[in-house]
Structure formats: structure tokens, C-alpha cells
Amino acid sequence: DQQVKQNSPSLSVQEGRISILNCDYTNSMFDYFLWYKKYPAEGPTFLISISSIKDKNEDGRFTVFLNKSAKHLSLHIVPSQPGDSAVYFCAANTGGFKTIFGAGTRLFVKA
Amino acid sequence: DTGVSQDPRHKITKRGQNVTFRCDPISEHNRLYWYRQTLGQGPEFLTYFQNEAQLEKSRLLSDRFSAERPKGSFSTLEIQRTEQGDSAMYLCASSSGTATEAFFGQGTRLTVV
Numbered sequence: 001d002q003q004v005k006q007n008s009p010s011l012s013v014q015e016g017r018i019s020i021l022n023c024d025y026t027n028s029m030f031d032y033f034l035w036y037k038k039y040p041a042e043g044p045t046f047l048i049s050i051s052s053i054k055d056k057n058e059d060g061r062f063t064v065f066l067n068k069s070a071k072h073l074s075l076h077i078v079p080s081q082p083g084d085s086a087v088y089f090c091a092a093n094t095g096g097f098k099t100i101f102g103a104g105t106r107l108f109v110k111a
Numbered sequence: 112d113t114g115v116s117q118d119p120r121h122k123i124t125k126r127g128q129n130v131t132f133r134c135d136p137i138s139e140h141n142r143l144y145w146y147r148q149t150l151g152q153g154p155e156f157l158t159y160f161q162n163e164a165q166l167e168k169s170r171l172l173s174d175r176f177s178a179e180r181p182k183g184s185f186s187t188l189e190i191q192r193t194e195q196g197d198s199a200m201y202l203c204a205s206s207s208g209t210a211t212e213a214f215f216g217q218g219t220r221l222t223v224v
Contacts, residue, residue, distance in 0.1 A: 004153075032211045043115070043202055043215030044154065089153045093211055097142055098167055101153030 003027045004092050006102035013109050019077040021105050023090030026071065030092040034099070035064060035075050038087045047088075048075070080109045115216035117203050123222045124193055131189045132219045136205030143186050144213060145178055146202040147171065154202055160186060193223045 005024045013019045025033075031052040036044035050057040050064045050073070057064050063076045077084055090102040116135040124130050136143045141162050146154035157176070158168045162183035172178075175193075180186040190197055200220050204213035 006153075009151075034212055036215075041217065043204070043217050045215070046212040049212055091153070097144070097159055097161075097206070097211065098156050098169075099144075099211070099213070100156065101146075103151065103153050 002103075003030075004090055004100050004102040006090050006105050008105050009103075010106040010108065013080045013107065015082055015109055015111050016079045019075075019080045019084065019107055019109065021075040021077075021088050021090075021107065023073050023075075023102055024071055025073075025092055027092070027094070027100075028071070029094045030100075032093050033064070033066060033073050034091045034093075035062075036089045036091060036101075037084075038089065038104070044089055077107075080107075082109050082111050085109045115203055115205055115214050117201075117216040117219050119219055120217065121220045121222075123224060126195060126223055127192055129189065129191045130193060130221065131187055132201055132203075132221075134186045134188070134203030134216060136185070136203070137207075137214055138184075140205035140207040140214070141183070142206045142213075143180055144204045144206075145186070145188050146204065148200040148202055148218070149198075157188075190221075193221075195223050197221060198223045 034049040035047045037047045038044045048062045066073045087104045089104045093099040118133045144159040145157040148154045160180040175191045178188045200218040202218045204215040206213040
């Protein structure tokens, strides 16, 4: 039962362009959504989050958009930098603290 | 404080042996989580503690798995009678207050041979 789905295993983007990572979910009870970034040999690092009562949250180069009716969220990175190359996990929880993660999308930013 | 610390970083064990992992969370964090991650997948929730109380356990946590956080500080995860399917990265994370985001350790990679 995969409640959080990231259907693109990988994404390749040119430096300076926009990266868009997508995520779909099935559980309408989720009320908080998060993105984590993971470099090799490190644990995931929190990047940005959004509450279900909002449709957009921005932090510097990172913006998360939430479309509740479509049960879809996306992470936009602009401009993309080579240091952004990592695996990005979409995650969600129901306000408790059990967080469900997607399988991740590996982002390659080419210089 | 240098963040969430896990020990050991790597563990190779023979099938049927017991293993124990340790996690030291960020000192002021009252919540502690264990996750398991296999290749190509995201972290899967195993269990979480608020202080010393284990508040939720996943169905993934079979009776061979046990976790403790005796004094509300560090935690241990024990796997008894290990099986090859237990081979994975075991991640610990911690958080505090009302924050739903967590800080992860570097993980313990378990290989069962």
C-alpha cells in the first residue's frame, strides 16, 4: 500500500534551469507534507514542508506546491545548481509523527 | 551537539545471530524514530518514542524486532534471529516540540549473510 508515490526514479536538468519533482498521494487524511534531500552515505535532510491548508510554500530557491484536489504536490528548484544533485524524498503525515515516504527521485544537475 | 548519532555505521552478521543498534538523538529532542530503508525505496517507518514511551509500532516490526528508549535519551533497536531479508539501512531520527520534520542520523547498514 504505497500511500506516497514518486513515479519518476530520476530527473536530469541543466544548471540554471528549473527542476520540478513530483509526488502523488492517496491518503486524504494527510495534513502535512515534507521534502527531504539525501546525499550518498548520509541520512535524509529536511528541506521544506507545507501544511494541507496552504497551496504554496517558498524558501529561497525551493518552492513546494500542493494541489489537494489532485492529491499532488511538487517541488520546484530554481535555479538548479550542481550541488542540488541528490535523491529527493516526498513524505507525508497525518499530524501525528508517523511519516510516510515516497521511493525518491534522483536529481542530476549538469554543469 | 553534532546531530543524531548512530552506532555502528556498518554491521555484517550471520543469519540467525542477534544484533543491536544504538541511536543517540539530538539532546533536547523528545521524539525518536526508527526507519528502515532498502535499495531503491524511501525510509519505512518502524516505530517512534515520545520520551521513554513507545507510542507507535509498524506492522513491519515483527516479534523479532524490539526497540527501547529506557531513559528517554538514547535508543536501541535489537533484531533477534536475523534473516537475509533484514539486510537494510536502519535510520534513526529525532524531533522536538510540534515539529513534524525530523533530523536523521547517517544510519546503520546491516548485511545478513
